[in-house]
Amino acid sequence: MDTIYAAEPYKIKVVEPIAVTTREQRAQFIAEAGYNTFLLRSDQCYIDLLTDSGTTAMSDNQWAGMMLGDEAYAGSRNFIHLQEVVRRYYGFKHIVPTHQGRGAENLLSRLCIKPGEYVPGNMYFTTTRAHQELNGAKFVDIIVDEAHDSQIDVPFKGNVDLAKLQRLIDEVGADRIPYVCVAVTVNLAGGQPVSMDNLRAVKRLCEAHGIQVMFDATRCVENAYFIKEREPEYAGRTIAEILKEMMSYADGCTMSGKKDCLVNIGGFLCMNDDHLYQRASELVVLFEGMPSYGGLAGRDMEAMARGIEESVDYHYIHHRIGQCRYLADQLVAAGIPIVRPVGGHAVFLDARAFLDHLPQDEFPAQTLAAQLYLESGVRSMERGIVSAGRNQETGDHHRPKLELVRLTIPRRVYTYAHLDIVARACEALYRRRRDIKGMRMVYEPKLLRFFTSRFEPLG
Structure with missing residues (x-):
């Protein structure tokens, strides 16, 4: 890519080891978590893009x-x-x-x-x-x-x-x-x-x-x-x-x-x-x-x-936005559908387009997040029909037009090399997307169900 991305405006002083797992291990972990990435343990995740909330590296x-x-x-x-x-x-x-x-x-x-x-x-x-x-x-x-x-x-x-x-x-x-x-x-x-x-x-x-x-x-x-x-x-x-x-x-x-x-x-x-x-x-x-x-x-x-x-330091925020764009540019180059333009804290996969053979009631974004973890150990988050919850009056699902998987980049935590791995994993999954089947919900709490709901694969 011809775009020049800003180098990290910081140097690393303390490091934390991260988990490297096998596909067999991840298959067990995600099944035990009810195919909900929120229910995975952090030491089961290789690159954790679940959220940018509280995951910052402090100075x-x-x-x-x-x-x-x-x-x-x-x-x-x-x-x-x-x-x-x-x-x-x-x-x-x-x-x-x-x-x-x-x-x-x-x-x-x-x-x-x-x-x-x-x-x-x-x-x-x-x-x-x-x-x-x-x-x-x-x-x-x-x-x-x-x-x-x-x-x-x-x-x-x-x-x-x-x-x-x-x-x-x-x-x-x-x-x-x-x-x-x-x-x-x-x-x-x-x-x-x-x-x-x-x-x-x-x-x-x-x-x-x-x-x-x-x-x-x-x-x-x-x-x-x-x-x-x-x-x-x-x-x-x-x-x-x-x-x-x-x-x-x-x-x-x-x-x-x-x-x-x-x-x-x-x-x-x-x-x-x-x-x-x-x-x-x-x-x-x-x-x-x-x-x-x-x-x-x-x-x-x-x-x-x-x-x-x-x-409010310009160099900090310029690099932060640049990391999102770096990941997004690789995904776009591979033909992977994402939300445009790229935002400031995450890259959002368009799960409705990524898994366009799945109806929304089979939870394509939840399915995609689970499959991305299984593929690579990268943890992401569903932002679609599960997050939208239910209509209080009718009891039916809210069905948002956006059915997304959020790849959220923590502040000052990962390098461009980590994002390369995320991009390669998304590309591998996209190539075999037609083989992916949807899921059914087997447990649902009354409030904020995306945190603790559990699922199982169809078929």
Whole structure:
């Protein structure tokens, strides 16, 4: 390939051995796991691309900060540092730490949602929608139509469709919409970004109707990189400057620090409203801990504060996006169908096109993830009909248009050579795709079934 990919902007100081297994061993492991990659043990996986959540390699600076943990029950100096960093880079007035992102989602949903309300968002995310529904809201998808087509290559497939949002406001009334949830980037669309112009327009529309805008800011630095790359007026701006402006178009955010904050645990809820902060400070004591630690040790808050500072370094994020593109370019060259354009945290295989002989009710993405592990020891994640769950009213499957397998690249963990192996495994599987049979579900939990469901092969 002619493209030049940036070298790793770090050098390796500590190494961790990884498992090398035989096909016979993997056949046993995946069967025992019910053909669900979530149920595999990490020491059964060769290259683990299940998630980028909490799988980051922290820097020497972050590890040094861990030794400065102030484990006071209240008023930890590490919380003060984290608060200062969040205000500097994100601009929000208040921060409530949580044990991870879904802790923040739980607080926001309980604080803001009343039964019978509607929460519009630019495509659902699994835990986010679960918290919204558990608190009585109905999620409404207002993402642009292009996001549901894996092959349309447009720069900002994560954008909110303003006409869809306005139509919902007209139909149900602004008073029944507690907030608009905007993900930056959109995970289940393939890691697709939202443009600054769109964020600005969403905020303007919501302000006109008295509706709050809340970001899912989990991968906000990746979104800032795409804005710098794809919106000409931001080409000369720093990642930090772009990030700060992005956040100015929200009233608050939930954050899973296990992604773009470069840590292995932690998250937070942010807001500008004093009254909402007071209520959040009361509720966090019930579910997480004191408002100045919220389920985190002081050392974890220090690592997160330092991770936020490191995350806006251009060389770091340029290399991160480049690793995704490196893997994607190899797959495209081999004719393997993926989501286009490539997002910021993963390459998404289009399982519907990859296994086009399988109906969706035979779980092609779940099947493909299991087969990729069997082929190579590479662990990936289903993002299709299993992740979508069931309709609460009818009990039938949600059937998303996107039936995907996510090859998620952990931050600062793997090299280009590891990605070469992943590409070769996908190519081998693609050559024999017609021999692959689907699966049936043999165990299904009521909530977030993709974590613990079990399957067996058909035939």
